[in-house]
Every structure is written in structure tokens, then in C-alpha cells.
Amino acid sequence: MLAENAGAGPSLPRARLMRVCTRPSPHNPERVQVDMRFSCPDPRSTKGKNLRIQRTAPEGYTAETAKVWARENADRFLAEIYGETRKEREQEEESKPEPQPAPASEPSPGSESPKAITLEAMFKQMEDRVLCHEEPTSKETWKSVWKCHLAPKFGQMPIELITKTRILDYREELQKRYAPSTCNHIIVKLQGVLSYAVEKEKLAGVPTIKRLKTQDAAEKDPYTDEEMELLLAAAEGDEIGTLALLLSLDAGLRRNEMLALRWCDVDLRNSEVHIRHSMHRTGLKCPKGKKAVSVPMRARLRSELAKARKDCKLTDHVFPGERNAWMSESAFRTHMIELADRAGVEWRGFHKAKHTFITLLLEKGANLQELQLLARHKHASTTEGYMHVRNAAKAMKAGIARLDEGAPGPAPTTPEPERVRPRLRVLSS
Numbered sequence: 001m002l003a004e005n006a007g008a009g010p011s012l013p014r015a016r017l018m019r020v021c022t023r024p025s026p027h028n029p030e031r032v033q034v035d036m037r038f039s040c041p042d043p044r045s046t047k048g049k050n051l052r053i054q055r056t057a058p059e060g061y062t063a064e065t066a067k068v069w070a071r072e073n074a075d076r077f078l079a080e081i082y083g084e085t086r087k088e089r090e091q092e093e094e095s096k097p098e099p100q101p102a103p104a105s106e107p108s109p110g111s112e113s114p115k116a117i118t119l120e121a122m123f124k125q126m127e128d129r130v131l132c133h134e135e136p137t138s139k140e141t142w143k144s145v146w147k148c149h150l151a152p153k154f155g156q157m158p159i160e161l162i163t164k165t166r167i168l169d170y171r172e173e174l175q176k177r178y179a180p181s182t183c184n185h186i187i188v189k190l191q192g193v194l195s196y197a198v199e200k201e202k203l204a205g206v207p208t209i210k211r212l213k214t215q216d217a218a219e220k221d222p223y224t225d226e227e228m229e230l231l232l233a234a235a236e237g238d239e240i241g242t243l244a245l246l247l248s249l250d251a252g253l254r255r256n257e258m259l260a261l262r263w264c265d266v267d268l269r270n271s272e273v274h275i276r277h278s279m280h281r282t283g284l285k286c287p288k289g290k291k292a293v294s295v296p297m298r299a300r301l302r303s304e305l306a307k308a309r310k311d312c313k314l315t316d317h318v319f320p321g322e323r324n325a326w327m328s329e330s331a332f333r334t335h336m337i338e339l340a341d342r343a344g345v346e347w348r349g350f351h352k353a354k355h356t357f358i359t360l361l362l363e364k365g366a367n368l369q370e371l372q373l374l375a376r377h378k379h380a381s382t383t384e385g386y387m388h389v390r391n392a393a394k395a396m397k398a399g400i401a402r403l404d405e406g407a408p409g410p411a412p413t414t415p416e417p418e419r420v421r422p423r424l425r426v427l428s429s
Contacts, residue, residue, distance in 0.1 A: 015040040015051070015078055020070050022063040025056050026157040032057045032066040033156075036074065043082065053077050054156075116158035117202055119193060120151065126196045136280050145189045149174075154190070159197050162190075164207035171209070180212035187211075222356035222388050223249075227345045234343035239308050240319060241339040244332075247273070248353035249360075250298040252374055255350040259326050260284055264314040266305055271297040279326055293376055358386035 021035040038051040055077065057066035070077075123146055131142055153170055154162055167187065174183040187209055197203040223231070228249065235241035247253045251273060253261075259279040266273055276292045277284040287293070297305070308318070321327040327335075333349075340347030358375055366374075372383045389395050 017071065017074055020067045022066050023152065026154065031059055032061050032063055034066050034070040036070055036077065051081065053081065116160065118156055119159055119162065120155040122159060122197045122202065123193050126193060130196065136282055136285060142189065145186055149186050150190055159194065159203050162194065164209065167207055167209055181214045184211045221352065222359040222390055223352065224390065230343040230345050231340065234339055238339060240335055242304055243308060243318065244336060246301045246304055248350050249357055250301045251295050252354055252357040254354065255332065256280065257287055259319055259332060261318040262314065263309060263312050263316055263318060266318065268302060268306055271302050273297060289376060289378065355386050355388060358383065359388045359390060362387050
């Protein structure tokens with residue numbers, strides 16, 4: 001939105017047009033809504049706020065022509081609010097040496113309808129009371145979706161007018177630019193704000209919208225044995241790449257948990273990695289689950305960590321960056337992409353390595369409870385989404401082979417021992 005100082009602004013004294021902004025009309029996106037801010041107080045407000053007038057430009061106007069139209073009609077819009085023109089105000093000021101504010105006329109009973117609550121007002125209230133307690137990543141996600149998608153479309157629209165039809169029409173617009181998963185994410189955030197309005201008894205109910213079908217992301221497919229061998233072979237001599245691969249494939253650590261690791265968190269004596277923090281661009285935060293955990297090490301992971309330990313201080317980072325700080329997310333990602341290029345394997349992030357870690361444990365016979373503990377998931381249903389079958393034919397043969405394992409044989413025909421009746425003896429005194 002472009003703000004402009006009005007040289008040819010309104011003609012009413014003390015009512016200078018401060019700026020003119022444009023946006024798509026919330027009721028008809030094909031038309032332009034003009035937002036005019038004036039330096040005079042709003043007579044309709046009891047809080048002394050400056051006057052703000054919103055009007056929808058005639059059909060066919062662009063953003064620039066709508067601004068010109070707003071400046072030319074500023075007098076008329078003010079007259080509708082104040083009920084007087086510049087000449088009437090000047091005559092009143094000339095007759096009175098000390099101008100007094102005109103008493104506000106009392107509205108007739110039932111003439112004023114209650115002010116409609118906009119989605120922007122509900123989001124600001126939700127941001128102050130609910131989102132302030134969320135994790136930093138959740139806050140940024142909410143703010144990003146609101147600023148880029150929801151505010152331009154529904155920000156100034158009353159929540160009662162956000163119907164199922166409007167939401168479905170908006171989703172169709174999103175589908176032209178974004179993947180189905182992104183469209184679902186945006187609509188879920190919109191429903192979250194409306195649900196907060198229902199909780200505060202400002203809205204009767206939230207429209208029910210079915211999610212779009214999404215394809216299984218390729219990053220969830222686990223690595224094959226061949227791909228893992230190629231990655232580890234390409235990482236030989238690369239300390240950062242080797243540790244990153246083994247911490248994700250052999251311990252299931254997340255990317256931000258690895259970046260926050262210090263050598264004081266690596267317990268080589270007990271073969272454990274203590275996860276106490278998770279790295280965020282604004283600093284360190286609690287790990288997922290909001291509690292510290294200790295993850296056992298595999299033998300080859302312990303060996304590589306012992307080699308990399310060398311003369312590092314306990315406070316040094318396992319993945320150091322510039323100025324004795326942790327490595328940035330972008331530098332870490334770039335390093336791993338270059339490593340995957342050398343191996344001839346497409347890099348799809350550490351999330352794929354996490355899926356591989358759970359799948360390998362599943363193939364080794366780990367049960368769901370063990371997988372949930374090692375994955376550090378709160379719900380077992382989440383862990384089930386990480387369990388994959390890499391070789392269906394091999395899995396089917398192994399399943400059938402279990403039917404023959406431990407098959408009950410013929411019962412032994414050993415004669416039962418004779419039962420001896422106990423005899424009571426009377427002991428003479």
C-alpha cells in the first residue's frame with residue numbers, strides 16, 4: 001500500500017488528508033477499496049481517534065485512478081460524516097472567535113447497529129492472548145500466513161460474512177498458485193481464527209471444509225541401503241557431513257537439535273547424546289516435547305564423535321559456525337546438498353533421514369513402543385507415519401517365514417511319575 005501526502009486534499013479546516021491507501025475490496029476482489037486517513041478526530045468515536053473513511057471505488061478503477069478519485073471526492077465524504085461543507089465551517093469559525101466542538105447528536109433508539117467484528121480484530125486478540133504462549137516457530141508461521149494470505153483477503157471483512165462459499169472460492173484461487181498441502185495449511189489457519197471467535201462467543205460456528213488430497217511427499221520415503229552407502233562414502237574426510245548423517249540415521253536427531261549440540265552434551269563414557277536445546281534463528285529454545293532427553297549412541301556414531309572430539313572445549317559447538325557460534329541453517333543445508341551432489345543422491349532434508357531411522361529399526365524387529373520412544377513422539381499415531389516398507393517382497397517372505405518359526409511339535413510321551421501319598425507319623429514324647 002502506498003501512502004501519499006495530500007496537496008489537493010480535503011477543503012475542511014483541521015481535516016487534512018494524511019494518506020490514501022488501496023487494497024482489493026473484501027466483498028468484491030475485482031474492485032478497489034480506498035482507505036483515507038484524516039488529521040481531524042472522528043466524531044463517531046469516543047476515544048478521540050483520527051477520522052478514517054473507507055469507500056469502494058467505482059467498477060473498472062485501478063489502484064492509481066482510485067487514489068485520484070478519493071482525493072477529488074474527499075469533501076463529499078467529509079460532508080457525509082460531519083454534515084457540513086467548507087463554507088459552512090468557515091462561516092461558523094468567523095462568527096465565533098473561539099470555536100467550540102459541535103455537540104454530538106444523540107442517535108435515536110435502534111438507529112445504530114452493533115459494530116461488526118472483523119477478522120483482523122479477532123486475530124489481534126488471538127495474537128495477544130493465545131499465540132504469545134506458542135513456540136517461536138509457531139508464532140512466525142501464524143504471522144506469515146496472516147500477513148501474506150489471510151489479511152489481504154479477509155482482514156477487513158466481518159467474521160459473519162466469511163462463509164463456506166467464500167472460503168471455497170478463496171481455496172480455488174490458492175490452488176492456482178500453491179500445492180494442495182499449502183492450501184490446506186492456509187485454510188486451517190483461517191479456521192483457527194474463526195474457532196477462536198466461536199470460543200469467545202462472537203460467532204455461531206466455523207464452516208466445515210474438507211482438506212484437499214495431497215500426494216505423499218518424496219521426503220518421507222526412506223533412503224535405500226545403496227543411497228546410504230553412497231552418502232557415507234561421499235562424506236569420508238568430511239567431519240560435518242559424517243556426523244550429520246550418523247546423528248540423523250543412527251540416532252534420529254532433528255536438524256535444529258544437531259545444530260544446538262555442544263560437546264558437553266556428548267557423553268562418550270555412557271554412550272549417550274543429551275538433547276537439551278533446539279536451535280532457532282532467534283536463539284536456543286527447548287527441544288520438541290519441552291523436556292531434555294538422552295539418546296543412546298550406536299558404536300560407529302560413538303567412534304566418529306570420539307575422533308571429532310579432539311581438543312575441543314566442552315562449550316564448543318559440535319557443528320561450529322562463525323565467531324564461535326553454531327552453524328546457520330542455510331550453511332548447514334548448503335553443506336549437505338553439496339555432499340549429496342557428490343554422492344549422486346538427491347538431498348531431501350533431515351526429515352527423510354528420520355523416516356529412514358525409524359524404518360531401519362522396524363526392519364530389525366523393534367516394536368511400536370520402542371520406536372515411539374526413540375523417535376521421541378508424543379503419540380504413537382505420529383510414529384506410525386514414519387514406518388515404511390522398503391522391500392515389499394522381502395517383507396512378505398519374512399512374514400510367512402514367521403509362521404514356521406517355533407511351530408508346536410508333538411507332545412512328549414513321558415510317563416507321569418507315581419504319586420506318593422504322604423504318611424503321617426506320630427512322634428512319641
